[in-house]
Amino acid sequence: MTTDALSGLKVLDLSWVVAGPLIGRTLADFGAQVVRVESSVRVETARLMQPFHGGVQDKEGSALFGNCNAGKLGLTLDLKSAEGQQVVRDLVAWADVVVESFSPGQLAKWGLDYDTLAATKPDLVMLSTSIAGQHGPWSTLAGFGNVGSSLSGFQYLTGYEDRLPMGTFGPYTDYVGPRLALVTLLAALEHRRRTGEGAYIDVAQVEAGIFFLAPQVAHFGYDGTIAARHGNRDAELAPHGVFACRPEDGNDRFVAIAVRDTGEWRALARAMSRPDLAERDDLATAEGRRAAQDELEGAVAGWAAGQVASDVERLLQDVGVPAHLAVTSDDYPADEQLAHRGHLVELPHPRHGTTYVEGPRYALSETPGRPRAAAPALGQHNEQVLTEILGYDADRIAVLTEGGILR
């Protein structure tokens, strides 16, 4: 019988979409009890986003929502009502941790902000996540993570030199913010464990995003260089790119290839049956290969076009050259390494029979995490949360139900 890393931890999750809910998802994986509050009237955005079970758009079918909320208990609540706010206060009294992602200032209007809540619960650990933070000139900025990726520099840095900036795939700072938020939150829990002191944590997606561009920030500060986008090329390594292979079943296929040193370059050239390139003196240094980048990319592209992408991966890895198929969602369930680690987790689902979520991204040898259940349907655990966690009696629940509070 293994213990869970976060056994006994109680979490109230008032966040929505991706950046906030991913935090509670990890806490649930590692043994915390997480109550996720949402509205069935103002349906949360992630429920409206693909991919969907069976490809059918449905608020109970989003795999994105499922991935962000697996293992949580779901409670639907009208937070605008005084009665709904009282339920939240009762949940705060129960919780060790509160995570929220309302527009900065919203919770204060409801009397549910950290200062108010901590007055009666000084050991509360509360985390707010927002686009630009809780204070400062941009704090009232509305927006999703793609606003974050514009302000943090990622939009500008993704694309080809001679084309429009392409921007990132989806709201990129939604993938960065929760990682840094989680590290800080877990450190606050360690501090609380040792001292009994709570904490308030203000995470800004823009700032988290800039953290992942710290070397480029330093470069500007050092000599004024403004980092530029350059397709798939690397500042040092060459060749370095993504190459089309032979289409399979009518689908485009690609392989990523990167050469780190001259030995790998020669191995690649020989694998392409180009001993002439392998022997060329001017290509024996990274500098020389960068100077000949157009030519080398052309040679690799010409060779790869006739190959099967997964064959290229194996052929090049066999001779020590970094290469990998560009994995699509069709490939993902079959990837042997991901399967070895059990990354794709099958869970029973009341509506769909089974569903799939990503597993934890770190394997802990003694207290491994795992998603305990599929994400909740709207209001799935109303009764359980109000009865078992809050100890409300049937009459009180009936009043809330009839008052339209549990929606």
Add this chain to the structure above:
Amino acid sequence: MLEHLRVLDLTDERGLLCGRLLADLGADVVQVEPADGSTARQAPPLPGTTAPTSMFWEAYAAGKRGIAVDLDRDDDVADLRRLAEVADIVVTSWPRALLERLGLDPATLRAARPELVCTVVSAFGWDGPKASYADTDLVVWAAGGPLAPHRDGDLPPLRISVPQAFLHAAADAAAGTMLAVLARGTTGRGQVVDVSAQEAVGVATLARVLATAVGDDHPEWQTTPGQRTGGRTDQSGSGAATPNSLKKWHCADGMVELHLSMGPAAGAFTNNLFAWLAEEGAVEEPVASWDWRTLPDRLVAGELTHDDLDVARAAVRAFLLTRTKAEVLDAAIRRRLLCMAIFDMADIAASPHLEERGFWGHVDIGDRDVRIPGRMAQVRGPEGPRVRGRAPRLGEHTDVVLKEWLNR
């Protein structure tokens, strides 16, 4: 918050960020380098022609102390093992074969010290069929899912122009480490935390990696708003399903990101945008009075067509050309618009918001005072994370660390 923790940091560029985050949170992080310096000191950006200084190293080794050891000398390696015996955490991204040869692999270290949390960061994980694959950031990006769906027209899939995959993994390593530290608070025992960068980047696909598994064979995000591709329109407000060229707009001094969101969840933001245009006389009826919350229904019902949307877009395009990035940003805040200036490094450095929030930390790089991101989050109560100082010089703290940790 982590002042009580000692971290022995055996990372290269793959895991360097992990120790920076733990150091920011107060831990005593000792970065170990081979005698000829960490390979992270060669990681780009590398300004300067005579003695290149890695901005990657300076940014992500900041706040650590540094020791240098000769990995070919048994005495030096024995010192590393002794340091691991008095550490709370060892984090490494060195190759598995090297760790095992030196007796610094997790099994050996934990046998000597069961309380140790030993975190390993690698491209594909500690073991498994691809564990020994040759890797780079791009290769991990391809293997983990974010690369393939990111297309610019018919061109091959595109990465972000600077390395990212291992930053996700290294940040995850810090979180995994903290989970193990918290577990140790209960059990008294350490454990191994095995971080796979391939797994780490799956989240950066917005669950696209799950599409086939859940039976969605047409999760195309590159649908056009209002066009009934696959029977659905992008109502998310996030713009995730909208093609790039429809989200980038030229303004007077650069570019802005703007998604004309529609539907009940986010259509109100577009109403706010058109209210601005209407006030400035930049849009005519009936477009000016559209309620974007109801637009998907009206498109489905055939009341409005794709051509009508083009009229609206043309009005926005003409209007934005008359405004600067700063004006657009200001309006986005005052009027609640999903509209944003596309910032480069100079714009970020000039941000009054980041300045006011005390986001920056100052570190010495060579003889220059340089600002780097200093606070991953802001904390009230205990002292929050902040960059603790500049990156160490090679072997700068070898003597003092041996003295403090090993009483030499």
